[in-house]
Amino acid sequence: MSAARTIAAFIRRDFLAEKSYRLSFALGALATLANLAVFYFIGRLFGGGLAPHLEPYGTGYFAYVFTAMAFFGYIGTGAGSYAGRLRLEQTQGTLEAALSTPLKTIPFLAAMSAWNFLFASFELVVYALAGIFIFKLDFSAANWPAAALVFALSAACFAALGIISSCFVVLFKRGNPLAWVLNNFEGLLGGVYFPVAVLPGWLLAVSNLLPVTYAVRAFQLAVNKGAGPAALGHDLLVLTVFNIVLIPASVRLFSLAVNRARKTGTLGEY
C-alpha cells in the first residue's frame, strides 16, 4: 500500500466530513477575520508606541502580529491537530478499526493531519491576500526562500511536538499536559503577539527553551526585514537541532504508545 494512497484517502475522508458541517467552515473563516481586525485596531491605537521593541524587525505592530499569527496558525496546526484527530477517532470508535489494518506508523502519522495542513495552507493564502489587498501590508522586503526554509523547519518541529502530544491521548484519552503547555504558553512566551524582548529576564529564559521563539523570530526577520540564511543562522541551527531530536523521538514514542494500548487492550476505549 503506498503512503500516497493512504494520505489521499485520509484527505478525501476529512474533506467530505468537513464539507458536511458547512456552518462551522463559514464561522471559522469569520473568526479569523475578526481576530485580524482586533489586532489591526490595536495597531492603530498604539501606532508606533512599541517601536523600540519592534525596531529589529523593521515593522509596525500590526504587520508584526499579522505575520506572526499567520505563521503560528500554520505551524500550530501540527502542534494541535494530531491530538485532536486522534481524540475524534477514539470517540467515533474508528481508531481501532483504522489501526487494525496493516497501516504502518509513518504513513498513518503523515495521513492523519494531512487535511489539517491542507486547510491551514488555504487559510495562509487567505491571510496573505487579506494582508496585501485589505490591510495594504508591504512585503516587498521579504526574503521568501529564507522564509520558506524557516517555515519548513518550524512546521516539522511543531508536527513532532503534536505527535508527542497525541501519545497522551492514546494512553490517557483525556488529560494532555503537553497540549496544555502548547495551547497556553507558546503564544505567550514565543513572541507571537509581541516580541519576546518585552518579557522579564526569567520569562525570557523560559522562552529561549521553546522552539516557537526561534521560529517566530526567524520568520519575522525573513518576511519583514529580508534576512537571509546567514543572518538567521543561529535560529535555523536551533530549529534544526530541535527537529533532529524531536522527529525520530515523536515517531518512536507514538509507536510505543500504540503498542502499550494494544497491550492493555485500550486502543478502542475513549
Add this chain to the structure above:
Amino acid sequence: MKIEARALIKIFPAPPFSGSQPLCALAGLDLEAGPGVLGVEGANGSGKTTLFKTLAGIIEADGGAILADGAAAGSGRLRELSVYCPSNPRAFYFRLSAAENLRFFGALAGLSAAQALERAKLLGDRLGLSPADLEKRFDRLSEGNMQKVSLLRSFSRRHPLLLLDEPFRGLDKRACLGLLGLIKEAGKASVVLVSSHSPELLRDAADKIIVMEAGKIKNGGEK
C-alpha cells in the same frame, strides 16, 4: 494457511486506583485451525472477542505464542494476515456514505477505490444491501444495514484469516442466508473463525465448533 495459538494468555490490567482486579480473558488457550470455518461458542465474557482481537493483532497477548504456517507471528504480521469484523458495527464515519467508508477502509487495506467499490456492490447484493443503501450516509442506515456494511468491509479484503465476531447480529433472514454463503466460500481458501450466540446459525456456518469457557477451550476439544 494454518493458524495456531499456543498457551495464549491475556490479562487486562485493572484501571489504576480502581480497586478492581486484573481480568484474565485468555487463560492459556490452545487452538489450531486450517482453511475452513471454525465456529466459536461461549457465554458472555468467556473470551471470544479477546481471542479474535488477539488473533487479529489488535491487542497483544501477555503470554504464549501465535503461529502462522508454523512461524511466530507478532501483532504487525497478524494485521497483515487477518481481518476482524467486530460485533459492534458502529466503527465507521457516520457523516460519510457507506460507499465512502468502504472506499476509505479499503485504501487502508491496500485496495484501490475501484476495487473497494466493485467488491462492495458485488458483496452487498449477496447480503441484500442495495446500491442506493451504499450511497446513504452511514448514520441514516438501520442497525442491520450497518452490520452489512461492516461485513462488506471485512469480506472485501480477502485475507487468509477472517475473524467474524457475532456476524449474524441484527441481520434479517435473507442477509443471514447470504452471509452463510459468503462464509462457506471464504472458508475454501481462508481460515474463518465465527462466533455466534445462535447455535443453529453456528451449526449452519461452521464445519467444526469449539466452546470457550473462562478464557480456554472447554475440555480442550470440539463440540
